[in-house]
Amino acid sequence: MSMVAAFYSNKSILITGATGFLGKVLMEKLFRTSPQLKVIYILIRPKAGQTLQERVFQILNSKLFEKVKEICPNVHEKIRPISADLNQSDLAISKEDMQELLSGTNIVFHCAATVRFDAHLREAVQLNVIATQKLLLMASQMSKLEAFIHISTAFSNCNLKRIDEVIYPCPVEPRKIIDSMEWLDDAIIDEITPKLIGDRPNTYTYTKALGEMVIHQESGNLNVAIIRPSIVGASWQEPFPGWIDNINGPSGLIIASGKGFLRSLRATPMAIADVIPVDTVVNLTIAVGWYTAVHRPKSTLIYHSTSGNLNPCLWHDMGLKVLAAFEKIPFERAFRRPYVDFTTNNFTTQYWNAVSHWAPAIIYDFYLRLTGRKPRMLKLMNRLLRTISMLEYFINHSWEWSTNNTEMLLSELSPEDQRVSMEVRQPSHANHWLEYIENYVLGIKKYLLKEDLAGIPKAKEHLRRLRNIHYLFNTALFLIVWRLLIARSQTARNVWFLIMTCPLRQEPKSPARR
Numbered sequence: 001m002s003m004v005a006a007f008y009s010n011k012s013i014l015i016t017g018a019t020g021f022l023g024k025v026l027m028e029k030l031f032r033t034s035p036q037l038k039v040i041y042i043l044i045r046p047k048a049g050q051t052l053q054e055r056v057f058q059i060l061n062s063k064l065f066e067k068v069k070e071i072c073p074n075v076h077e078k079i080r081p082i083s084a085d086l087n088q089s090d091l092a093i094s095k096e097d098m099q100e101l102l103s104g105t106n107i108v109f110h111c112a113a114t115v116r117f118d119a120h121l122r123e124a125v126q127l128n129v130i131a132t133q134k135l136l137l138m139a140s141q142m143s144k145l146e147a148f149i150h151i152s153t154a155f156s157n158c159n160l161k162r163i164d165e166v167i168y169p170c171p172v173e174p175r176k177i178i179d180s181m182e183w184l185d186d187a188i189i190d191e192i193t194p195k196l197i198g199d200r201p202n203t204y205t206y207t208k209a210l211g212e213m214v215i216h217q218e219s220g221n222l223n224v225a226i227i228r229p230s231i232v233g234a235s236w237q238e239p240f241p242g243w244i245d246n247i248n249g250p251s252g253l254i255i256a257s258g259k260g261f262l263r264s265l266r267a268t269p270m271a272i273a274d275v276i277p278v279d280t281v282v283n284l285t286i287a288v289g290w291y292t293a294v295h296r297p298k299s300t301l302i303y304h305s306t307s308g309n310l311n312p313c314l315w316h317d318m319g320l321k322v323l324a325a326f327e328k329i330p331f332e333r334a335f336r337r338p339y340v341d342f343t344t345n346n347f348t349t350q351y352w353n354a355v356s357h358w359a360p361a362i363i364y365d366f367y368l369r370l371t372g373r374k375p376r377m378l379k380l381m382n383r384l385l386r387t388i389s390m391l392e393y394f395i396n397h398s399w400e401w402s403t404n405n406t407e408m409l410l411s412e413l414s415p416e417d418q419r420v421s422m423e424v425r426q427p428s429h430a431n432h433w434l435e436y437i438e439n440y441v442l443g444i445k446k447y448l449l450k451e452d453l454a455g456i457p458k459a460k461e462h463l464r465r466l467r468n469i470h471y472l473f474n475t476a477l478f479l480i481v482w483r484l485l486i487a488r489s490q491t492a493r494n495v496w497f498l499i500m501t502c503p504l505r506q507e508p509k510s511p512a513r514r
């Protein structure tokens, strides 16, 4: 067993956000590599008519946990779901549960957050700032606590171009923001939100920065560390390549392009696509937990989990790799053939939106109406365009993140631990990104779209049909436009005449040339 894995044996671990994308992969890896750990407490809320136990059952029954169940057959006994709602002022944890957590927990991994870019400021402050503050308070009363690891985002300071592993000051103190949320009404909050978030694009990045500041100011004597991942994508290797189970980040847009809805995207082709595989983030998080508990650094260390500085891939190249992957692994029942134009200014964006998004949607809705069905494509397109407008900021900027602490930590690991934590750094993988993107697309097809791989030949046939329709449609359109021009314009008629007579006039020259 590796040094880091051995550290977690017999430990009681508390994870928030364990039902989320990152939290589940973290829990899986902990169980798989440290099956001797004592217990994982997960703070979890009943949701969509499911009890806590049903939610846990669903997680354990997913493909993600197949390996774990072989290695650690009693895994269900080691998960202790604790009913909690981080939106409630007391976190809604019962007295008995609280007692157990305070007396037993050794390590806290705080992953829960609202990651929505359009969250109301009050909601985002509640979860990303106040809940963090409450957890810190709770952690300060944990008698056996060795480390508190907070998951933030590399974009918490996305208003800067170069970002170091430090906490940057916020213009308005988090405490003042927290206080004001108590007495300001929603209308006033709406009015001041743009002023507060300043040159950040949304409430998410703003409140994640406030959350870091709260950690900085209120962690007291706790052993605290902050992880800042960039855009978290499907798994690279562990527990198997391509694991993905939500549409956040690039995944939703990959689906939209693979299904042929997304045909143009305002993006800066030469900007760096700082995608980081979820297992790389999780490996770093687990190593940081070990380092923080064992080495007890004097100050709060921040670790960037990014790919751009080590193994950069540009959006242009990533886009081409995604399109290439669709050739091998097409999605079923595509609306149009996958093809995406990157646009770079307002005019071309609006033009391609009209031509490639709205026009086909209107034509399709007209067809649906004609055939007695309910039109839906325009609504879907408008939602997609709204989503794109929320994500655009991140595909049109590049950042430079320093990774000194991450490098330092990797150098402290044993060779065995280094091997599992350094996947993204390996330049020896010439086709690293291509292989990663192919597995990502395959993962989306299998785990998100739940499409059967046996349907790939049929999907390819469907795309061939769409291509033929596309050619036919373009030829017909050209002929109609041309015919109309010829009927109305003398110049067009002259050009047409010239074209038609050109080869005939050249004919007598041919024998002479021979």
Ligand SMILES: CCCCCCCCCCCCCCCCCCCCCCCC(=O)SCCNC(=O)CCNC(=O)[C@H](O)C(C)(C)COP(=O)(O)OP(=O)(O)OC[C@H]1O[C@@H](n2cnc3c(N)ncnc32)[C@H](O)[C@@H]1OP(=O)(O)O
Residues within 6 Å of the ligand: 115, 116, 117, 118, 153, 154, 155, 230, 231, 232, 247, 248, 249, 250, 251, 252, 253, 254, 256, 257, 316, 318, 319, 320, 322, 323, 339, 340, 341, 342, 380, 383, 384, 386, 387, 390, 391, 394, 395
């Ligand atoms: C030469 C060039 C060739 C080019 C080829 C190109 C090929 C194409 C490849 C494209 C790849 C490029 C991908 C770029 C992606 C960049 C992402 C950057 C992300 C930055 C991450 C920052 C890191 C973090 O710290 S936070 C974690 C990430 N958080 C998120 O991603 C949350 C974003 N989502 C939201 O905030 C909301 O969902 C919102 C506001 C977008 C929509 O909210 P709404 O209330 O309208 O409804 P929802 O119920 O949430 O969803 C409605 C609807 O939208 C669909 N949807 C949701 N999210 C996405 C998404 N990310 N992409 C696409 N679609 C999405 C969802 O499915 C729903 O659809 P329905 O049809 O209604 O079911």
Ligand SMILES: NC(=O)C1=CN([C@@H]2O[C@H](COP(=O)(O)OP(=O)(O)OC[C@H]3O[C@@H](n4cnc5c(N)ncnc54)[C@H](OP(=O)(O)O)[C@@H]3O)[C@@H](O)[C@H]2O)C=CC1
Residues within 6 Å of the ligand: 016, 017, 018, 019, 020, 021, 022, 023, 043, 044, 045, 047, 084, 085, 086, 087, 088, 110, 111, 112, 113, 114, 115, 127, 151, 152, 153, 154, 208, 228, 229, 230, 231, 232, 233, 246, 248, 249
């Ligand atoms: N995904 C990404 O690209 C990136 C993510 N991050 C950070 O990583 C962390 C995890 O993100 P990710 O896993 O993607 O996010 P998800 O949206 O997948 O998961 C969020 C988790 O938080 C939980 N949660 C939300 N509200 C509450 C609440 N009121 N009470 C209790 N639990 C709650 C959710 O529980 P429930 O299932 O009940 O909703 C879920 O488990 C976040 O801190 C995020 O900021 C950072 C950079 C990039």
